[in-house]
Amino acid sequence: MPIYKPEEYPAVIERIKTKVAQKNIDLGPTVSEADIIAFERACNTRLPQAYRLFLQKVGDGWKDPAMGHINTGSIHRLAEIERKDLSLPMTLTDGWLWEDEEDEEQLSDESFERKLGNQGVELMDEGCGMTYELITAGPCTGEVWSFSDVGVSPCCERQDFLGWFELWLDSDGDPDYFKDYVHPGNG
Secondary structure: OOOOOHHHHHHHHHHHHHHHHHOOOOOOOOOOHHHHHHHHHHHOOOOOHHHHHHHHHOOOOOOOOOOOOOOOOOEOOHHHOOOOOOOOOOOOOOOEEHHHOOOHHHHOHHHHHHHHOOOEEEEEEEEOOEEEEEEOOOOOOOEEEEEOOOEEEEOOOOOEHHHHHHHHHHOOOOOOOOOOOOOHHHO
């Protein structure tokens, strides 16, 4: 599932709605434009259009991951997402394994802040220090990235929220978001 173009959004949204219904997934209710704007103001950001449309037309996360055929961690509802300043951009365009970083300067607080910005909107917490976050500022705005205790990387193939969610649906909650990822140092 790729990064979709805005003109593809209506068809993708309808396809996702059909799959959600077929799998009997009980998403939270849709979110109003006013609630989305309130979140954006509180976080000093603009949510990517694909995610905004999903919230308005499909639904907003869910609490029961055992619902239907899906059996993994819950996707956070907008009201549950931490309110933090998201204006500082993430400047990375490829993965970064700080666990393998040999240059001590690259491990400074300033380096982390410069590269990661304010991270993004946490969509899902997989446990063991691994989260999926929607990037809201920087060159990868709109993409979903994996954050862990050892590094960060884009989901591969690179995906916006709709692609990320649809891959999750199609895999019955056990997607391989990294199947094609080759770390730049290993390629």
